[in-house]
Amino acid sequence: MVRLLLAMAVLEGTCLAHVEPREEVSYLRGPYNVEFFHRHNYTFRTSAAIHFAHGKQHDVLLLTPIAQHEHFDGKFDSECVWYLFHPPRTEPTMELFGPYSARVVWQLYRAIDWTHMHHEQTYDIMSDRDIPWDQKKQWTDRAVKYYLEKLDIPRSIAPLDITMRRAGVMMKPYATLFRNRYPQSNNFFYAAHWWHPVVYEAQMIAGNDREQEAALHSIDTLMRQVVLKDRPQRMLLSREAMPRYSRMSPESANIFDNLHMLHGIAYDILAYPDWGLEQKRDEMYRVIRAMSYQEGDEKYVRKFTLPQPEFEPRVYSDWVKGFEGDMSRIMFEMMDEMMPLMMDLSRLSADMKEQMHAQLRMKLMPGMQEGEHEGSIHDAMMKVMPNMKMMPESMQPGATPTKMIEAMLEGWRRKYGHLPDVEGISMATEPNLPRVNAAGGER
Amino acid sequence: MRRTRKGLMVAIVVSTLLSATRAADHLNLEEGLPVQIEDAYPIGFLGREVQGLARYEHDEDGTDTATFRPVLEVGVWRNAQVAVESDLIAGNGDRTGSGNVAVHGLYNFNTETLAWPALAIKGGVELPTGKSAEGVDTTLKFIATRTLGKSLESLNRVHFNAAWMHNAESQGDERDDHYLLGLGYSRRVHADAILVADYIFEQEWAEDKDLHLLEVGLRYQCTPLSVIAAGVGTGVAEDSPDLRVTLALQQSF
Numbered sequence: 001m002v003r004l005l006l007a008m009a010v011l012e013g014t015c016l017a018h019v020e021p022r023e024e025v026s027y028l029r030g031p032y033n034v035e036f037f038h039r040h041n042y043t044f045r046t047s048a049a050i051h052f053a054h055g056k057q058h059d060v061l062l063l064t065p066i067a068q069h070e071h072f073d074g075k076f077d078s079e080c081v082w083y084l085f086h087p088p089r090t091e092p093t094m095e096l097f098g099p100y101s102a103r104v105v106w107q108l109y110r111a112i113d114w115t116h117m118h119h120e121q122t123y124d125i126m127s128d129r130d131i132p133w134d135q136k137k138q139w140t141d142r143a144v145k146y147y148l149e150k151l152d153i154p155r156s157i158a159p160l161d162i163t164m165r166r167a168g169v170m171m172k173p174y175a176t177l178f179r180n181r182y183p184q185s186n187n188f189f190y191a192a193h194w195w196h197p198v199v200y201e202a203q204m205i206a207g208n209d210r211e212q213e214a215a216l217h218s219i220d221t222l223m224r225q226v227v228l229k230d231r232p233q234r235m236l237l238s239r240e241a242m243p244r245y246s247r248m249s250p251e252s253a254n255i256f257d258n259l260h261m262l263h264g265i266a267y268d269i270l271a272y273p274d275w276g277l278e279q280k281r282d283e284m285y286r287v288i289r290a291m292s293y294q295e296g297d298e299k300y301v302r303k304f305t306l307p308q309p310e311f312e313p314r315v316y317s318d319w320v321k322g323f324e325g326d327m328s329r330i331m332f333e334m335m336d337e338m339m340p341l342m343m344d345l346s347r348l349s350a351d352m353k354e355q356m357h358a359q360l361r362m363k364l365m366p367g368m369q370e371g372e373h374e375g376s377i378h379d380a381m382m383k384v385m386p387n388m389k390m391m392p393e394s395m396q397p398g399a400t401p402t403k404m405i406e407a408m409l410e411g412w413r414r415k416y417g418h419l420p421d422v423e424g425i426s427m428a429t430e431p432n433l434p435r436v437n438a439a440g441g442e443r
Numbered sequence: 444m445r446r447t448r449k450g451l452m453v454a455i456v457v458s459t460l461l462s463a464t465r466a467a468d469h470l471n472l473e474e475g476l477p478v479q480i481e482d483a484y485p486i487g488f489l490g491r492e493v494q495g496l497a498r499y500e501h502d503e504d505g506t507d508t509a510t511f512r513p514v515l516e517v518g519v520w521r522n523a524q525v526a527v528e529s530d531l532i533a534g535n536g537d538r539t540g541s542g543n544v545a546v547h548g549l550y551n552f553n554t555e556t557l558a559w560p561a562l563a564i565k566g567g568v569e570l571p572t573g574k575s576a577e578g579v580d581t582t583l584k585f586i587a588t589r590t591l592g593k594s595l596e597s598l599n600r601v602h603f604n605a606a607w608m609h610n611a612e613s614q615g616d617e618r619d620d621h622y623l624l625g626l627g628y629s630r631r632v633h634a635d636a637i638l639v640a641d642y643i644f645e646q647e648w649a650e651d652k653d654l655h656l657l658e659v660g661l662r663y664q665c666t667p668l669s670v671i672a673a674g675v676g677t678g679v680a681e682d683s684p685d686l687r688v689t690l691a692l693q694q695s696f
Binding site: 022033034090100104150277 | 468470484486487488489490491518521522551552553554555556557558559561590593595598631633634635664665666667668695
């Protein structure tokens, strides 16, 4: 028996010593449970289809060769779109459609499923007519508390500006691999990460009454008829696509941004062909921990600004679908904050800096652009700045690039440490859903 | 306003006391729902489920029995569940033990990895509260679950169950100890449906009587909190039932 297990372990290229407990936790009980499923079943099932895509994407990346990325990208994207039009009845766990990855990176699935549970709770609370409008926040806060307390690796309630810096993934050899090599699948998830927040925002502008049905119908129609065919070019942040909800529950809003970013990083790591399974797991678990809730995160919860406080979720504007936004701002800031550690800035010419930014911009865009260097952000930077100093040990799987993280967090503190907290939102009066005209503007 | 706040606080406290549940999960196989084989995973910590099973069995001696089994299952600790259940048996067949109350706990040691199957141990006691029952009988079961292959298109698992049952007060023609071996297979046939099949060998209490059973069933997730299941089985040797039909329900609450 032992020999058989040893042989299996060698064949799978993994380590026998790796055994971990399952540690699943149930979701919070409340009078609102399953309300989203019952009240907005079609919308609920859209979420179920998206979660199918998330689960299976892990296995697609681990089990198919990156050399055939174009083929598998197109094939899987077609399957995801099919599921969106033929959604499952209930939400699949990650394991159901990604069983191979469940055996490699179980903690990733725990972190994702737990946060999807929180998504369901908060949709349920917003959907429940019997929870008066002025009590939505209290119930949401209760769900956040449970989310943070009952699992050891909840996503952080700090804004992505902080957690992305803590993750320290930018100069790792896998950074942006997924969006560059699997742009269709990547952009399917960008569409999904548009859909999730605009559903909340539609609920926020609709109130508890039947206008909520109308608002969500608009979102679902927009998703299938417009957004899916012309997908966003960036990962939209909660503050951009659900500013009102972000003011009501910045904790939940940040949790969702941190989950959505974890999805992207996880796909980058799984797609990276030069590491074995154990190395991928080491790196994955490092990132999961780095982006988890940490003591003191409460003081950062409202440290963000709202680019469009009066955002209309039923309008898919050029700004929403474009590349420019808070996500790219964060990435450019991080690069500039790290640069003094990697380059003598006196030797960084203006032309070099321009090229560096141009390459970073191309790397951050889905697909490969004309003039874009092959490989990761690090590879592209080395082509532009061959004298760039790197710390090779911090590139290793599971290694934390401590100095870079410290430099980035210090950079954030300098720029935003004194940023006033984003204001809360009054929930005293239930809103009336405004009408939108055909061009998408509010009447 | 004060009254509204008080009402909200009461609602939140009541809900907190009622605690939580993870949805009944069609992938997580439970004994008898709708086939005998079970997997090595418990329900989540703080989860609560009621389960119900209705089974019709036609035996080779021409007798017919109907069994109703209500179950309450709770995720009491991390990786562990405890369940209380009772079989209520009607019909003209053997009804010994009808009304017995059984309590059992399952502890899962690990989630499955590429090298290790998921492993669990389950122990239980059956109290002689029912018809013609004597002595507190005990059961110890070993459970393993392993996923097969690397397919992108399906999720296939095999499950192994091995149990030792001890008869505390055996009667004249009864065994003191008897055993069960089960091999099962489950497959995702749809996002909301799991096909499950098994082969069960079980020594019965009565000396020289063994059961060989083949079963197949479907578990369907009909809402996020509920699973319905149906299965059919038949004996493949002497002493085994000609037909077994099971309908089951799991509901988180």
